[in-house]
Amino acid sequence: MKKLVYLLWLAAPAWAQSPSTTIPALIPAPQTLEPRSGSFAITNQTRLHILTPVASIRRMVRANLPGLKLTDQPRPLKAITVRLAPVPGVGAEGYDLTVGADGILLTAPQEAGLFYGLQTLRQLLPVTTRSGSRLDRIPALHIRDQPRFGWRGLMLDVSRHFFDKAFVKRFIDQMAQYKYNVFHWHLTDDQGWRIEIKSLPRLTQVGAFRVPRTGRWNDIENPMPGENPSYGGFYTQNDIREIVQYAAERQITIVPEIDMPGHSMAAIVAYPNLACDGKQKVVPTNGKFYKLEDNTLNPCSDSTYAFVDKVLTEVAALFPGPYIHVGGDEAYKGFWTTCELCKPVMATNGLKTMEELQSYFIRRVERIVRSKGKKLIGWDEILEGDGPTIRLAPGATVMSWRGMRGGIEAARQGRPVIMTPFQHCYLDLYQGEPSVEPSTYSMCRLSDSYRFEPVPDSVRAELILGGQGNLWTESVPTPRHAEYMVWPRAFALAEVLWSPKERRNWPEFMNRVEAHFRRFDALGINYARSVYNPIITVKRPPLGFVEVFLNHELPDVLLYYTTDSTQPDDRSLLYANLILMPKGASRLKVMAYRYGKPIGMLIDLPIEELARRIR
Structure with a gap:
């Protein structure tokens, strides 16, 4: 029956083609949608009826349905009713939504489900366009819905280019509309340290700023002697708390990333003793220094682990979510081979290779993360060097970016995995014909993102937590361009991570995407038209x-x-x-x-x- 309902839904030829369509263009597609006859009219007499006394839920409902007056009538007609109650066969993030001529009823067993049902309802509700016209009727239907995966994430890199607090909130708002629930915040890298650490003030006093540059990432000039490092910024701890609360109100957990042992130049500039060479450096404007200057934390110095402990103590206190991401990717180990501190550490611990030394580092960092009551996430390089001498903790989660291979290996070892292969999930890549696109590298088209399948056939599905899209910002200097790179590929990933696999249909998805282009036009959100x-x-x-x-x-x-x-x-x-x-x-x-x-x-x-x- 569910299959028949969905096929009937897909069969509607005019769906999402015009404002008068009778079937709405929902992204991500719900688990089941049953069209019914008739419609519900939104008028000045439409009331909002909230059947729960929980103050936070009442605030959340009113925030998502602004402008509707409340009613306390026991059985109001022509109302939008929202209630917290069990729904058979629906989990914590699921909901049941019925639209009829006499009213709308949204039911969910938990607050998260109500929130996601409200996002669906918001996509059904009128949109005020720049011309002032409104869509004032919602087609009658019944939706029962819940997500396929529990981890539905987007990552924003704020190190290469700093994005202010207002844009981060806007980014979170856009995520919430499409039922994403994890905001992976890449807060530190070579080009900037963006989070205030009170016990280590030079991280932001020095590490948060570089000299200003514009141009293609690979062509940007290095800093010149005497130049003023005026470009950058950071988030105060009060900023962080405000954004964390803002995200939580939208059912989004923030996962902070403090990248280590590589990608640490901004920290090393602030505290040169963190690197093996101990040399004074400047915050780079590009990536040309790689392998020429030491941007990697010394894995054999006790002062390194004291630094990591101080940083993660404050990070853990700011982010109530269960995870801290520690990076672990692209660490150049050449400077470790000549480090006098590393030779005895390797001998004492039976380490034969530099990969084993990195595994030793990650293991020690994992213990620090665990001591803060958190779980560690790292890019798939944290698997390298894992062996009988040094074992990655079983609770560590692997984020697989160099294709699916790292995730498959981690899952075979029984470790939880988040799939984010660059071929499908890197939102900084070209998304169309390069000659008419802003400068970047490689290719990930909208159809590539839509073809993404997070669960390989060869692993236990329950070990795949989900997936996410990643926006690295070497070539993304402004908020408007960030939106251009994220949308519409984030539409595709939202559907991959929420909707049933068997429901994917590329031509029908594109009909819905084009309807959401019109919504974005009305809302003033930038997006790429590269698919054309x-x-x-x-x-x-x-x-x-x-x-x-x-x-x-x-x-x-x-x-x-x-x-x-x-x-x-x-x-x-x-x-x-x-x-x-x-x-x-x-x-x-x-x-x-x-x-x-x-x-x-x-x-x-x-x-x-x-x-x-x-x-």
Whole structure:
């Protein structure tokens, strides 16, 4: 029956196509949705009825349904009723929502479920557009819903570029609308230390600021002698407490990341004795120093662990969630090989390799994390060097980013895993044709994110806690650009992590995405339209011709092109399966059409760029 209900829902041909659609465009898709006849009208007489005395829940409901007057009538008509009560077969984050002509009833067994039901209801409720028009009817339906995974996260890197408290709250608001429940906050890295540690004031006095730079990440100049390190910022402990509370009110747990032993240059600049070489350095503007300067904590010095203990004592007090992320990724160990302190430590502990030495470091840090009443999370490198001499604690959670392999290995060892492979989950990568995208590297298209499957066939599913998207910000200098990189790929990941696997349907998902583009336009949220652009790949076969291949993520798209420098339209050459660039052609221009109209941007590539892509 559930399958039939869902198929009926998918079959609605006009769903999400216009404001008059009878079936709403919900992201993530609910577990079950049963359309019913009729609709509920939102009017000035619509009342809000909250059937619980719990003050925090009442505040939460009113915050999510602003502008509706409360009623205390026992059985009010034409009301939106919210109640805390058991729902058969529904867990802590689940809910039941019924919309009928006489009213709306939202029921959930716990506060989290009520919150997520309210997010669904908010997607059903009227949206005021910039022109002032409103959608004032909600189609009758019945939804019963709960998430597939308990860990549904997004990560924001605030080290490479600092994002102020107001934007962090805005980011959390956007997460909450799409039922994310973990905000992974990457607070420290080489380019900036962003969290106040009162016992170590130089971390923010010195480590939170670098000299200002603009440009492509790999081309940014190094700091010059005498330059003023004026770019950056940090969050005070009061800021942190405020944001933690703000997130908790939206059912979001914050996981702080203090990256170590690598990615620690900002800390080392503040306290040079933390590194093996002990040299004075400056906070870098780029990543060109890697392997040339020591940005890694000394794993063999007791003062390092005293530093880590001080930091994590204050971090643990600020974040009430169960986890602290300690990074562990991309630690260059070359300076450890010549460190005089490391030789006796390795001999005493029977450590043969630098990977085993890092495992020794992570094990000691894990004990510190555990002493604060928290559990450790690290990137999949924390598995390296794990062996009979030094064993990673069974309670440590592995976050797998270099593909799925690290997560599979961790799960086979019985460890909990969060899957976040870069091919599907890195939101800093190109999301469309690079020639018309802001500068970055590699590729993760919207369809790549939607194809993400967190549970490999070869592991126990219960060990996969869930997954998350990661926004690294080397090439993301502003809040508006951060939104551009996150959305719409975070729509796809929200659905992957919430909705049943068997319900995924790419064409139908894209209909809903386009409806949410209109919502974002009304709300003033930036997003990428890259999915509308064709992508060009190039090969050179043995005969020497330049072979060009075009593809597009959307169905029902026709691609027209020219090779004579004229502008393409729907009377130009229609792409079939291959373009052989003719002799003397200097440019390839491509335009996509859908339903008889051009979509996306004109792609205009000179022959030099095509040749570069072959290389």
